[in-house]
Amino acid sequence: xxxxxxxxxxxxxxxxxxxxxxxxxxxxxxxxxxxxxxxxxxxxxxxxxxxxxxxxxxxxxxxxxxxxxxxxxxxxxxxxxxxxxxxxxxxxx
Numbered sequence: 485x486x487x488x489x490x491x492x493x494x495x496x497x498x499x500x501x502x503x504x505x506x507x508x509x510x511x512x513x514x515x516x517x518x519x520x521x522x523x524x525x526x527x528x529x530x531x532x533x534x535x536x537x538x539x540x541x542x543x544x545x546x547x548x549x550x551x552x553x554x555x556x557x558x559x560x561x562x563x564x565x566x567x568x569x570x571x572x573x574x575x576x577x
Contacts (some may be wrong), residue, residue: 486512490520498526505532505539517546529555535563543567 486509489500497520501513517525532555544567547553553564557573 488512489517492523496524496526498528500528500530502529502531504534505543506534506536507538510539510542513518514542515548517551522554525550526552529551529553529560529564530557532557532560535560540567544570547571548557 486501486503486505488502491498491500499513499516499520499526503509505513513527525546540563543553543563548571554566555561555564
């Protein structure tokens with residue numbers, strides 16, 4: 485299960501994401517992103533219970549597109565840091 489709460493302020497949209505990030509659930513996050521694409525987007529991860537490879541690939545694409553990703557727990561912070569490190573390494577090539 486995936487729960488996404490949307491918070492909008494002027495031209496900024498924040499999605500608060502909770503639950504399981506997997507191939508079966510990330511379509512919802514993709515739709516939310518597509519609908520708010522013309523705005524500045526932040527995604528806050530709270531209470532994430534699982535992250536699979538397809539979700540990591542989506543998060544990397546979103547980060548490349550300029551979405552700000554952040555979390556409050558150690559597991560999700562590690563995922564985000566790995567994505568950011570990978571992006572930095574790709575830019576240096």
